[in-house]
Amino acid sequence: MNDHPVTLSMIQDAAARIQDRVRQTPILDPAPMRGPVLDAGRLLLKLECLQVTGSFKARGAANKLLTLDEDARARGLVTASGGNHGLAVAYAAASAGVPAAIFVPESTPAAKLQKLRQWGAEVTVTGKVWDEAQEAALDAQRTRNLTYVHPFADPEVIAGQGTLALEVLAQMPIVDTLVVAIGGGGLIAGVAAAAKAIRPGIKIIGVEPTGAPTLYESLKAGELVTLDRITTASGSLAPRRSMPINLELIAAHVDRMVLVSDEEMRQAAEWLWFETGVAAELAGAASLAALMTGRHLPAAGETVVAIICGAGTDGLG
Numbered sequence: 001m002n003d004h005p006v007t008l009s010m011i012q013d014a015a016a017r018i019q020d021r022v023r024q025t026p027i028l029d030p031a032p033m034r035g036p037v038l039d040a041g042r043l044l045l046k047l048e049c050l051q052v053t054g055s056f057k058a059r060g061a062a063n064k065l066l067t068l069d070e071d072a073r074a075r076g077l078v079t080a081s082g083g084n085h086g087l088a089v090a091y092a093a094a095s096a097g098v099p100a101a102i103f104v105p106e107s108t109p110a111a112k113l114q115k116l117r118q119w120g121a122e123v124t125v126t127g128k129v130w131d132e133a134q135e136a137a138l139d140a141q142r143t144r145n146l147t148y149v150h151p152f153a154d155p156e157v158i159a160g161q162g163t164l165a166l167e168v169l170a171q172m173p174i175v176d177t178l179v180v181a182i183g184g185g186g187l188i189a190g191v192a193a194a195a196k197a198i199r200p201g202i203k204i205i206g207v208e209p210t211g212a213p214t215l216y217e218s219l220k221a222g223e224l225v226t227l228d229r230i231t232t233a234s235g236s237l238a239p240r241r242s243m244p245i246n247l248e249l250i251a252a253h254v255d256r257m258v259l260v261s262d263e264e265m266r267q268a269a270e271w272l273w274f275e276t277g278v279a280a281e282l283a284g285a286a287s288l289a290a291l292m293t294g295r296h297l298p299a300a301g302e303t304v305v306a307i308i309c310g311a312g313t314d315g316l317g
Contacts, residue, residue, distance in 0.1 A: 004252060005155050005245050006190060008197035011162035014063040018160060021062040021095065025050045027171050027305065030276055041298025043291065044175075045276070046168055046307045049284050053115075054311035055236075056164055056187055057088035057151075063160030064149050065092040073098045078146035080104070080137035082130050082183070082235035083112035084283075084310050085151035090119035101146060103137040105129050107235040111313070129230050130184075131240045152186030153243035162190025168305055169198055177203040177304045179296060181286035182215050182257075183237040185246030187309060192253035206250065206257045207290045209265070209282075212238045216257045218247055233262050236283035236310055258295035265289045269315030272308065281312025 028045040048056045065073070076099035079089045086102035093100035101122040104113065108125065116123045124140075127133045141148040150157060164187070168175060178195055180188040192204040208216050211232030217225040226241040262282060269285035271292065272278045287306035290296050298304050 004193065004249060006158045006162065006193050006249060008194060010155065010159040011166060011190065011194045014059075014156070014159040015163040015166050017066050018059060018062040018163065021066075021092070022058050023051055024167060027168070028276060028278070040300040041302035041304055044172065044303065044305045045278070045288070046164070046305050047278060048164060049278060049280050049308045049311035053084070053087040053091045055084040055088070055284075056161055056307075056309050057084045058091060059163050060157035060160035060186060060190070061085065061088035061092040061149060064154060064156045065096055067156050068147060072147040076100065076146050077149050078103070078137050078140050078144070079149045079151060080130060080134040081151055082238060083108045084236055086116055086121070087112060087119065089149050090116050090121035093121070094119050101140055103133040103140070105133045105235060107238070109312070129240060130235070130238060152184030152189075153245050155245065158186050158190040158193070158245070158249070160190070161187045162194040164307065165191040165194035169195065172303070172305065174303055175202065175305050176302045177205060177296070177298065179205045179207060179287040179290055179304060179306045181237060181283050181307070181309050182206045182208045183283065184239045185215050185242045185250055187307075188254060189246050189249035191307070193249055196253045204254045205290065205296050206254045207286045208257065208259055209234055209237050209286070210259045210261045213259055214239055214242050215247065215250055216259060218242060219251060219257060234265065234282035234286070236281060237286065256296075258290050260286055260289040260293060260295065264293050266314055268292050269312070270317065271315070273315035278308060279311055279313060280308050280315055281310045282314045284308045284310035284312060285315065
């Protein structure tokens, strides 16, 4: 019996709920392009950077909004985001005709701020890292009676992100390993819960920046750890602390965690742009960086899907 807070049935319900709100994104086989070389295995790229709003976050935000009652929607949505979740909430709110207030840290790229405003969101830039923007968002929730949408620790958000795994396994029934970037842990929690429920033997590899090893350190300690500081330039992968629901699901379903540097992510993003014309942010290239650096070495015949989770210009030079 699965007694975890996010189940396969929740994820399947989410897939049915959001099917008209998100895109089915393609899987790209980059062969015969040069490097990264998988001597024995096969590399595939799940281009979730082509999702509406530019990242997988649209899945979770759409699912959360569609589970809210009319009163919760009418009060308006509020969240804190490094950019991608905010865009997803702004998109979901705009599609439903409800207001959205988005709090973002100072590290959020200007292009994402512009897109947030184009979606009609009220945007507040505050704090140096996501955790500080989060405090401001929670204050707004209390004082303005808004409906808060957590970027990674809400079961319905996690279930929405898990629909990505259902899609991958439907597109490519023979997949041995999924490589997934980790910020707060919403994507990998949902993907791992879905993939392991359908195919228990599949491997799930989590990837974090060396400058923000939030879940890496938490798993090592056996409890949630709050990082003293964040040094990565990848704002999408930079919370100082995750949440219990994410740690529980990741501890249960993720096989291994690896770390990559900002420069390694940048090199992977540059490779993606040069070889495939795919424009990814640092977070979007983190999964590929884990393979290019050999942090995950595929075995003979292993089929690996690296999730390119967010669009951006970090590989454009």
